[in-house]
Amino acid sequence: MTCEGCSGAVTRVLNKLGDxxxxxxxxxxxxxxxxxxxxxxxxxxxKKCGKExxxxxxx
Amino acid sequence: LCSVSLGVEGMTCASCVxxxxxxxxxxxxxxxIKVSLEQKNATVIFDPSQQSPQSxxxxxxxxxxxxxxxx
Ligand SMILES: [Cu+2]
Ligand SMILES: [Cu+2]
Numbered sequence: 001m002t003c004e005g006c007s008g009a010v011t012r013v014l015n016k017l018g019d020x021x022x023x024x025x026x027x028x029x030x031x032x033x034x035x036x037x038x039x040x041x042x043x044x045x046x047k048k049c050g051k052e053x054x055x056x057x058x059x
Numbered sequence: 060l061c062s063v064s065l066g067v068e069g070m071t072c073a074s075c076v077x078x079x080x081x082x083x084x085x086x087x088x089x090x091x092i093k094v095s096l097e098q099k100n101a102t103v104i105f106d107p108s109q110q111s112p113q114s115x116x117x118x119x120x121x122x123x124x125x126x127x128x129x130x
Binding site: 002005010013016050 | 069070071074079081082122124125
């Protein structure tokens with residue numbers, strides 16, 4: 001994730017998925033997600049943006 | 060083979076272009092894709108038995124970019 005284009009894409013796919021609350025930290029390349037959904041579902045959704053996705057654990 | 064030009068909104072840099080070219084370019088039936096940041100479009104050459112302008116613009120929207128459809 002390197003620019004507003006990426007974070008915009010992440011925002012749209014997560015909104016489309018629905019039932020998620022999230023915060024994007026572009027400088028740190030982090031997305032904080034609050035959701036009841038499975039981690040794998042969230043990861044697959046983020047991967048759609050064509051970026052590498054790494055699970056950093058819970059807060 | 061068919062060729063279509065699709066609008067792509069929301070790209071801001073070369074890395075956006077690259078991720079679209081990589082992901083859409085790897086779909087079955089997509090022979091070639093060229094994305095233009097300046098013109099906000101994607102020119103795709105595809106096999107009409109496996110893809111359609113609709114399926115391609117849906118795939119772009121699925122990535123989180125807006126694709127208003129073929130132009
Ligand atoms: Cu970007
Ligand atoms: Cu970009």
